[in-house]
Amino acid sequence: MQRYRRLKILAAALLCGYAAAALVLKLTLRRDAEVFPLFAWSLFSTVPAEDTDYAVRILSIGGEVLEPPLYFQQARFFFEGTDSIAAFMTVQRLGDALKAGDAAAIAAHRRLLERQYLRGRGVVRYEIVRRTFNTLTRWSSGGFRSVRPVAALSTAGAGP
Amino acid sequence: MRRLRQIRRWLARPGQRGGVGVFARQTAASLEAWTIVRTYYLVHLLFAALALRWLEGVRDAAPALLWPVTWMRLVGIEASVAAVQIFWVTAALLAALWPHVRLLRALAWLGLVEAVAYRWSFGKIGHSWHAWLWVGLCFVLLPNRAPTAIAARRCYRQAVLTVVWLTQALLLLFYSLTGGWKVVGAFVQAARGEPTAFAPDALAIQIANRLLETGSTSPLGPFFVEHSLLGWPFYLAALYLELFAFLVAFRPALQRLWATGLIAFHVVVTLTMTLDFTSQLFLLALLFFRSPFAPPQADFLDVLRALPLLGLLWRRRGPWTT
Numbered sequence: 001m002q003r004y005r006r007l008k009i010l011a012a013a014l015l016c017g018y019a020a021a022a023l024v025l026k027l028t029l030r031r032d033a034e035v036f037p038l039f040a041w042s043l044f045s046t047v048p049a050e051d052t053d054y055a056v057r058i059l060s061i062g063g064e065v066l067e068p069p070l071y072f073q074q075a076r077f078f079f080e081g082t083d084s085i086a087a088f089m090t091v092q093r094l095g096d097a098l099k100a101g102d103a104a105a106i107a108a109h110r111r112l113l114e115r116q117y118l119r120g121r122g123v124v125r126y127e128i129v130r131r132t133f134n135t136l137t138r139w140s141s142g143g144f145r146s147v148r149p150v151a152a153l154s155t156a157g158a159g160p
Numbered sequence: 161m162r163r164l165r166q167i168r169r170w171l172a173r174p175g176q177r178g179g180v181g182v183f184a185r186q187t188a189a190s191l192e193a194w195t196i197v198r199t200y201y202l203v204h205l206l207f208a209a210l211a212l213r214w215l216e217g218v219r220d221a222a223p224a225l226l227w228p229v230t231w232m233r234l235v236g237i238e239a240s241v242a243a244v245q246i247f248w249v250t251a252a253l254l255a256a257l258w259p260h261v262r263l264l265r266a267l268a269w270l271g272l273v274e275a276v277a278y279r280w281s282f283g284k285i286g287h288s289w290h291a292w293l294w295v296g297l298c299f300v301l302l303p304n305r306a307p308t309a310i311a312a313r314r315c316y317r318q319a320v321l322t323v324v325w326l327t328q329a330l331l332l333l334f335y336s337l338t339g340g341w342k343v344v345g346a347f348v349q350a351a352r353g354e355p356t357a358f359a360p361d362a363l364a365i366q367i368a369n370r371l372l373e374t375g376s377t378s379p380l381g382p383f384f385v386e387h388s389l390l391g392w393p394f395y396l397a398a399l400y401l402e403l404f405a406f407l408v409a410f411r412p413a414l415q416r417l418w419a420t421g422l423i424a425f426h427v428v429v430t431l432t433m434t435l436d437f438t439s440q441l442f443l444l445a446l447l448f449f450r451s452p453f454a455p456p457q458a459d460f461l462d463v464l465r466a467l468p469l470l471g472l473l474w475r476r477r478g479p480w481t482t
Binding site: 003004007008009010011012014015018019022026034036037039040041042043044045046047048049050051053071073074076082083084085086087088089090093108109111112113115116119135136138139 | 164286287293315326334341342345348349361364365368
């Protein structure tokens with residue numbers, strides 16, 4: 001019976017502890033709010049009517065200049081994973097790191113982006129751009145309010 | 161312990177205690193709970209076998225490894241992933257054969273953690289496996305006893321019921337957190353004068369944003385973006401289901417209704433936003449359709465009266481319990 005009482009207390013502690021951890025994660029970590037496998041379960045918490053994101057704009061692939069340049073999501077003919085949310089989030093983290101000037105984070109996110117998502121096509125020259133847009137306008141017309149280059153990069157190793 | 165009981169009764173208010181009737185039929189209820197555990201490990205084995213396809217492309221993969229799998233860098237990614245797959249399938253097979261052995265349940269859970277950690281090591285941690293993973297961790301707490309020993313002793317039977325209740329409560333807590341953050345976000349956005357989760361086009365914006373992020377499309381997504389008003393009631397209903405989900409752990413009459421609603425919610429989300437929560441969908445069905453705590457036959461009025469907030473409309477017309 002003593003063991004069963006301990007189990008009940010453990011169950012209550014797990015529930016309360018998880019809720020508390022979720023609160024702490026949400027309040028302290030900006031993007032995603034999680035330390036695997038703890039997660040605050042903040043999913044679609046705000047409505048992004050007006051939004052800003054970072055994107056990869058590909059300028060050339062294997063020495064061949066793309067005119068006009070292609071966003072990564074449109075380059076499914078060249079790369080795998082263009083529809084991957086993981087690729088999208090990698091670009092957001094790279095954009096955040098560039099904005100913060102965090103060299104270690106830039107190197108880590110860039111390595112993942114280039115080796116995992118921009119691989120297999122020789123040297124790829126690309127820009128990280130910051131876009132602002134109204135979501136429904138972008139959906140209907142594809143237009144952005146602004147597109148601003150943040151850094152010009154290359155899989156050959158040219159720095160920002 | 162008394163304080164815990166008071167909290168439980170308060171959340172189950174008005175009237176009905178969370179597990180009323182279960183204690184009277186504890187043996188039958190614990191057998192039902194054990195059936196849930198057995199089924200979990202059979203499906204766990206299926207998931208482990210299906211996950212073998214995660215090996216595809218591993219030769220050229222360049223993951224940013226999460227902390228549970230950082231050791232893979234030392235061993236080599238390809239060999240490590242193969243080892244994890246073999247370990248997980250073997251452990252899942254053994255746990256499916258002998259789910260009453262705690263060590264095997266723990267090993268199956270460890271295999272799952274390693275496989276999932278590798279899978280989410282590519283720039284974004286997905287969440288479709290989190291609930292399955294936490295439920296697996298809770299099941300490690302089950303008594304390390306054979307089913308016959310569990311059936312023979314009251315404290316073991318009660319332990320099985322408590323752990324199964326814990327998995328239900330934890331899963332429902334996840335939904336309440338999601339709903340809670342949406343409500344918090346709505347207040348913050350309302351203060352800024354932005355559209356909120358309660359706005360008629362909130363669902364349309366969420367779907368459009370998600371599909372634009374990935375440059376993908378979905379069977380129903382474009383329809384709900386173009387006809388945002390049709391999605392509004394659905395979005396508000398989903399918000400209600402999510403926000404109050406945790407209370408359902410204390411109001412067993414609602415369990416089947418809530419699970420049905422949340423499963424419908426996941427199906428619509430899959431069809432509109434391409435988010436795949438298959439394992440979570442299965443968990444809802446497993447834990448709540450055959451819940452050992454749900455009354456065998458739920459009276460319609462009892463269900464209505466137990467509804468959070470909305471139940472107040474019916475409560476005044478008569479006693480809450482029958």
